[in-house]
Amino acid sequence: MSYVSRVVSLAMEMIQQNNLTKVTELQVEVGAMAGVVPELMEKCYRQAVAGTVLEGSILTMAPKAVTAKCDDCGTTYEPNRDNDYCCPNCRSHKSQIVGGRKVILENVVGE
Numbered sequence: 001m002s003y004v005s006r007v008v009s010l011a012m013e014m015i016q017q018n019n020l021t022k023v024t025e026l027q028v029e030v031g032a033m034a035g036v037v038p039e040l041m042e043k044c045y046r047q048a049v050a051g052t053v054l055e056g057s058i059l060t061m062a063p064k065a066v067t068a069k070c071d072d073c074g075t076t077y078e079p080n081r082d083n084d085y086c087c088p089n090c091r092s093h094k095s096q097i098v099g100g101r102k103v104i105l106e107n108v109v110g111e
């Protein structure tokens with residue numbers, strides 16, 4: 001799973017920058033549109049970090065809703081059934097997805 005290797009290599013950079021010798025937790029944001037199955041992601045994570053400083057750390061996944069930005073008025077909103085998937089401010093259907101598509105590394109907890 002490419003998300004896992006990307007998150008792990010970013011985490012490794014953070015670990016080096018902060019001179020961490022032990023990592024207890026990795027916090028990631030998982031976008032609703034990223035297509036990630038948490039159980040699978042965790043399994044891949046454990047395999048990817050075996051033998052590294054990240055081994056034994058907990059992978060905490062926080063779900064992130066999809067957010068869209070309206071092309072017409074610039075409002076950022078969460079498209080859903082309640083707002084009929086259009087802008088709650090001007091009812092426009094034209095928008096760009098700006099969040100919730102990826103897995104983002106939020107924080108590395110360690111010492």
Ligand SMILES: [Zn+2]
Pocket residue numbers: 070071072073074075087088089090091092
């Ligand atoms: Zn709008």
